[in-house]
Amino acid sequence: MNRQLLACVLCGLILTAARSVSAQTPAPEQSPDWHYRFELFQMLLEEKGPAPTFRLQDALRSPSQSVIVVMGQLNGVISPQTLEQFCYSGGTALIASDSDYRAGRLCDLHGTVVRSAVEEDQYQGFDDCLKLNRLDELHPLMDGISSLIVNRSGWLRPGGSLGLRHDVVAALPERCSPLVSSGEPVLVEVRLGDRAQGRLFVAADQSLFTNGMFWHGDNALLSINMARLLCEGPRKQLWFVADQTVQGSYRQSPLLQNTPPSPPPVPPIDAEPDLATKLKLGNLLIRKLQASNVANELLANRPRNVREPYYRRGLLFALAAAILLWILWKLMSPSAGVLPGMPHRVMKSAHTLSTDRRVQSAEFGLAASMLARELCRDLTGSQDSAVWQRRLVWNSGSASLARQKKSVRKQLASVLELALNTRTVHISRRRFQAVGQTIQQLRQLHQSGQLLTEP
Numbered sequence: 442m443n444r445q446l447l448a449c450v451l452c453g454l455i456l457t458a459a460r461s462v463s464a465q466t467p468a469p470e471q472s473p474d475w476h477y478r479f480e481l482f483q484m485l486l487e488e489k490g491p492a493p494t495f496r497l498q499d500a501l502r503s504p505s506q507s508v509i510v511v512m513g514q515l516n517g518v519i520s521p522q523t524l525e526q527f528c529y530s531g532g533t534a535l536i537a538s539d540s541d542y543r544a545g546r547l548c549d550l551h552g553t554v555v556r557s558a559v560e561e562d563q564y565q566g567f568d569d570c571l572k573l574n575r576l577d578e579l580h581p582l583m584d585g586i587s588s589l590i591v592n593r594s595g596w597l598r599p600g601g602s603l604g605l606r607h608d609v610v611a612a613l614p615e616r617c618s619p620l621v622s623s624g625e626p627v628l629v630e631v632r633l634g635d636r637a638q639g640r641l642f643v644a645a646d647q648s649l650f651t652n653g654m655f656w657h658g659d660n661a662l663l664s665i666n667m668a669r670l671l672c673e674g675p676r677k678q679l680w681f682v683a684d685q686t687v688q689g690s691y692r693q694s695p696l697l698q699n700t701p702p703s704p705p706p707v708p709p710i711d712a713e714p715d716l717a718t719k720l721k722l723g724n725l726l727i728r729k730l731q732a733s734n735v736a737n738e739l740l741a742n743r744p745r746n747v748r749e750p751y752y753r754r755g756l757l758f759a760l761a762a763a764i765l766l767w768i769l770w771k772l773m774s775p776s777a778g779v780l781p782g783m784p785h786r787v788m789k790s791a792h793t794l795s796t797d798r799r800v801q802s803a804e805f806g807l808a809a810s811m812l813a814r815e816l817c818r819d820l821t822g823s824q825d826s827a828v829w830q831r832r833l834v835w836n837s838g839s840a841s842l843a844r845q846k847k848s849v850r851k852q853l854a855s856v857l858e859l860a861l862n863t864r865t866v867h868i869s870r871r872r873f874q875a876v877g878q879t880i881q882q883l884r885q886l887h888q889s890g891q892l893l894t895e896p
Contacts, residue, residue, distance in 0.1 A: 474696065475652050475696050476653025477651055478683070478694070479512055479650055479652065479681075479683055480652055480691040480694050480696065481655050482650040482651075483690070486671065486681070487690060487691060489669070489671075490672060490675075491672060491678055492679065493688065495689070496680075497509075503677075505530070505531035505532065505638065505639075506674075506675055507532050507679075508533050508678065509527060509533075509534040510535045510681045511538075512538070512647040512682065512684070513537075513538055514540060514684050515538050515544075516542065517685065518682050524544075524547075525633060528639035529634070533670070533671045533673070534640075534641050535642045535667065536642075536644070537644035538595075538644075538647055539554075539645060539648070540552040546600045547643065548597050548599045548607065550598075551597070551645070552595045553595060554593045555593075555622045556568045557617050559616050562614040562616070564657070570592050570593070571614065571617075572658065573589040573590070573591060574588050574614075575611065575612040575624070577610050580630070582628075582667060583666070584666055585659070585662050586663060589649065589660060589663060590654060590658035590660055591649060593646070594613075594645055594646035595622075595627075597626040597643060598625065599631075604633070605632065606631075607629045607630070608630045608632060609629050610642075611627050626645070628642070631643060642667065642670075649664075805870060805873040809866065809868060809873055809876045810859050812880050813857070813860035816860070816880050817829045817833065820883075820893060821833065829857060829861070833857050834857075849886070852882070853883060855876075855879065856879060856880060859876065
């Protein structure tokens with residue numbers, strides 16, 4: 442008990458003398474360019490099957506197998522007429538930009554930043570970062586989405602051309618500035634006619650699909666649904682343009698190439714030190730404790746107006762209470778050293794044991810018969826047992842088994858007997874293993890052309 446008391450005192454004094462270490466150096470932050478790029482959206486598209494291509498002509502040559510995505514600046518990238526013809530012929534496309542752009546008869550994009558002074562429409566208190574709650578819940582693009590977050594968005598003005606229909610998927614709040622943007626669409630699907638085979642989506646804010654806005658609101662679900670709709674069918678090519686620059690695969694992004702260095706190897710640690718190591722550690726702790734004079738300093742720094750005998754007595758009482766609580770905790774906790782009781786075994790009669798062995802041997806016999814029949818079918822190419830008898834008997838005229846060794850003919854005869862036997866066969870595990878080895882040897886001879894040869 443004295444040793445346990447001394448150990449508790451040492452632990453308490455060491456804890457009082459311990460001090461915190463300096464924090465680890467924080468990891469470098471992600472590059473700011475990452476937030477305005479589209480690697481996450483590219484990953485969703487490429488995981489659906491299409492491979493990136495750098496040539497627009499490759500995508501236009503086979504629209505039904507291609508996807509076109511244009512983000513940011515749209516001027517000079519692809520003409521609206523080419524894009525319309527591409528989607529009419531079976532291609533799928535998405536264009537998103539918060540800049541001014543006239544997309545022919547498809548729609549007009551207005552790049553003036555939309556703001557709102559209504560707190561309910563603001564996201565995290567920013568007047569140019571808005572929550573979109575006016576959504577078309579019946580559109581497949583809004584599956585599982587309750588709100589979207591746009592950042593310095595513009596708005597769309599659908600055209601009024603004949604033969605076109607604009608399905609408004611998401612729209613701005615009713616009270617925005619400029620006033621002409623209030624309630625206007627931010628995301629639409631352009632219907633090119635009843636005979637159109639593809640799909641075309643237009644968004645007035647490319648930040649809906651950027652890495653930085655991916656996790657705000659339900660923008661991630663929007664990217665997932667958009668990738669699913671764009672890649673419907675056997676899509677094999679993806680032409681992805683961001684700010685007038687054709688993008689390769691997301692795997693080739695320079696921001697994904699800087700992998701963190703591997704941690705240094707951890708030296709092996711013994712699971713349990715031996716007695717000599719424990720004694721050395723205890724002696725070292727005692728010497729360090731004596732040299733540091735922690736006990737005397739602790740007693741000297743007692744509270745004022747408390748006599749030394751009472752102070753020591755209080756420390757001993759506190760230590761005794763801690764030891765008592767530890768003992769109670771150990772007694773109340775489930776002990777890991779208690780061995781489980783002997784399992785209950787049901788006594789069986791000699792008849793039951795014999796029956797069990799017979800059933801097990803019957804299972805081995807059935808398995809052996811099935812393996813034998815399978816070998817006979819492979820050797821003769823027939824399911825008929827009469828064909829097995831004609832071709833696998835060594836003195837038959839249809840197969841030259843007379844050239845084989847007597848041991849091979851004997852093995853084949855035993856396998857044929859198992860295959861033709863229709864009654865329940867009882868064999869032991871050892872016999873079953875021997876039959877399996879025999880079947881394997883005969884199968885190897887047959888595969889090498891050394892078992893059955895036509896005379």
